[in-house]
Amino acid sequence: MKEFLPWLKQLSESKSRIALGTSAIALTTLSAIALLGLSGYFITATGLAGIIIAAGGAIYINIYTPAGGIRAFALTRTVSRYIERVYNHNTVLALLSKIRVFLFSNLSQLPFHHQIGQRHGQWLNRLTHDVSTLDNLYLRLLAPPIVAVTSSLILVVINGIWLPSASLFLLLGLFLLLILTTYLPATLARELGFSIGRDREVLRYQVLDHLNGMPELRAAHIQTSHIETAWLYQERIEYQTKRLANVFSICQTLSQQWLLSLVILQLFLGLEGYLSNTIDGPIFVMLMLATLGLNEAFINLSKSFSDYGLTLLSAKRLSSLVINNKERVRDEVLVKSSDEYVIECQSLHFEQGAEHILENINLRLRVHERALITGPSGSGKSTLAKIMIGLHQPTKGHVVINGNIPDVWPPKGGLQDCYWLSQDNHIFSDTIANNLRMSNPNADDESLWNALDDVCLSKRIEQTLLGLNTWIGEAGLPLSGGEIQRLVIARALLAKQNIVLMDEPFKGIDKVTAKTILQNIEDWMSGKTIIWFAHDHSVLPKQFNVRLSLATE
Known part of the structure; x- marks a missing residue:
């Protein structure tokens, strides 16, 4: 249950609104129960009156009060149900909005090394499906059981007025009914819900991979065989969903039969009171029908708690992204650093499983100096860059940038530089201008054009109808891989940070264009502290203050 705590806390911040919504549900339910019970009373009373009159007797019966009560409860049930649906729908939307804001604010403060390893499909699933599933917390797992318990207690108290001997049995019976409609389906369907939730997520991955890799799959003529895996997961989901429906059906049937059994038990226990004239026949019928009317409060609980596993899985997934303040900032360690250097790697090691990717890396760089880190593919260049920026935590040793450790989050001081x-x-699905301004929101159009000119891309953009306002990314202007690479270099040129890590900056760019870009950005480079990561450094600047090779064995 601890997985629900962050989200229950969010709900508690709107407790007055939730209390009002739950009260509306309770009013609807109690009105329905009262309507059924009072209707039974009225029908029985008028029926008995008719029999007495037919037998030649005389009887006084007040038909106006119960008839008015029936109309009042019918109207109250209809109006309160409408208000409850509209109000609670709005409440759920507001709560989900609050949960999304809470989740996004936590994600924005989450250390990078906690964010990596998540596939795009996982992020999509977390931020859409999992968040939406949390509406079950209020509408299915909290409010309905509260209303069911409240209605049951009220009915037990009313029964106690006329049938004290039946009240205790009724209380115990309704408690068992609550177990049958909540704990039993939640327990039986928990693992099924987990299985369905996991398979749905994998199915989304499969479909996304299939769509993204469609050209390659067509070229290899394996579209059909590749999608077969997705169909297998779809079939598993359908099978598990049928099993989940069976659990719901069994629990629903058991609860309905148990409620009918309570009514029959109430009939036998109250019969003695009726025969001894301690309770009138219409009142007796009213109590039994009111007990039967409790079905209004319990009927949806089995379905709601059959989905408990799905809700719990979503809460677990989202809770794993929400870390407390103690976890956000790693314990500071005493690291000796020199004011002379802006970047220091001190005895750096990085292991992934049993693989030693980086061993004993030492690097020092002063302001405006340049370093070249080379090595073949797989030697750990990008891993070292990610450690420097805080995406990975080193296994041993430390990186210090302007006196700050990158893997301490949130970033502060020199690390933001x-x-x-x-x-x-x-690149983002947005305009060219907005893509460039990701690194400098205050850059004017002239600065954007200058950056595009430095990377030999201005003429290409000038040929478009909208220029800087041209849409790129999905359903936008098609750019080649080299053009995209030049665009992200232009974005880096606009950045105000004084320390720049360039990881294979000219990947996909021909050597002639790369050399032209280098000449154009020479002045920009002279004012920066730059570390270049590359396996082919033939197109990079020739002069470096520090060179480091990460050659693999």
Whole structure:
């Protein structure tokens, strides 16, 4: 249950709104129970009156009060249900919005090394499906059981007025009914919910991979065989969903039969009171029908708690992304650093499983100096860059940038003065201008054009109809891999940070264009502290203050 705590805390901040919504549900349910019970009373009373009159007797019966009560409860049930649906729908949307804000604010403060390892499909699943699933907390797992318990207690108290001997049995019976409609389906369907939730997530990965890799799959003529895996998961989900429906059906049937058994038990226990004239026949019928009317409060619980496993899985996934303040900032360690150097790698080691990727890396760089880190593919260049920017934590040793440790989060001081140009040249589905301004929101159009000119891309953009306002990314202007790489270099040129990590900056760019870009940005480079990471350094600057080779064995 601890997985629910962060989200229950979010709900508690709107407790007055939730209390009002739950009260509306309770009013709807109690009105339905009262409507059924009072209708039974009225029908029985008028029926008995008719029999007495037909037998030649006389009887006084007040038909106006119960008839008015029936109309009042019918109207109250209809109006309160409408208000409850509208109000609670709005409440759920507001709560989900609050949960998303809470989740996004936590993600923005999450250390990078906690963020990596998540696939795009996982992020999509977390931020959409998992968040939406949390509406079950209020609408299915909290409010309905509270209303069911409240309705049951009220009914037990009313029964105690006329049938004290039946009240205790009724209380115990309704408690068992609550177990049948909540704990039993939640326990039986928990693992099924987990299985369905995991398989749905894998299915999304499979479909996304299939769509993203469609050209390669077509070229290899394996589209059909590749999608078969997704169909297998779909079939598993359908099978598990049927099993989940069976659990719900069994629990629903058991609870319905148990409620009917309580009514029959109430009939036998109350019969003695009726025969001894301690309770009137219409009142007796009213109590039994009111007990039967409790079905209104319990009928949806089995379905709600059959989905408990799915809700718990979503809460677990999201809770893993929400860390407390103690976890956000790693314990500071005493690291001796020199004011002379802006970047220091001190006896750096990085292991992944049993693989030693980096061993005893030492590097020092002063202001405006340049370093070249070379090595073949797989030697750990990008890993070292990610450690410097805080994406990975070193196994041993430390990186210090302007006196700060990158893997301490949130970043502060000198660490914010570091810009990373990764080899994963990502562009956003937005305009060219907004893509460039990601690194400098205050850059004017002239600065954007100058940066594009430095990377030999201005003429290409000038040929478009909208220029800097041209949409790129999904459904946007198609750019080649080299053009995208030049665009992200232009974005780096606009950055205000004084320390720049360039990881394979000219990947996908021909040597002639790369040399032209280097000449154009010479003045920019002279004012920066730059570390170049490359396996082919033939197109990079020739002069470096520090050279480091990460040659693999």
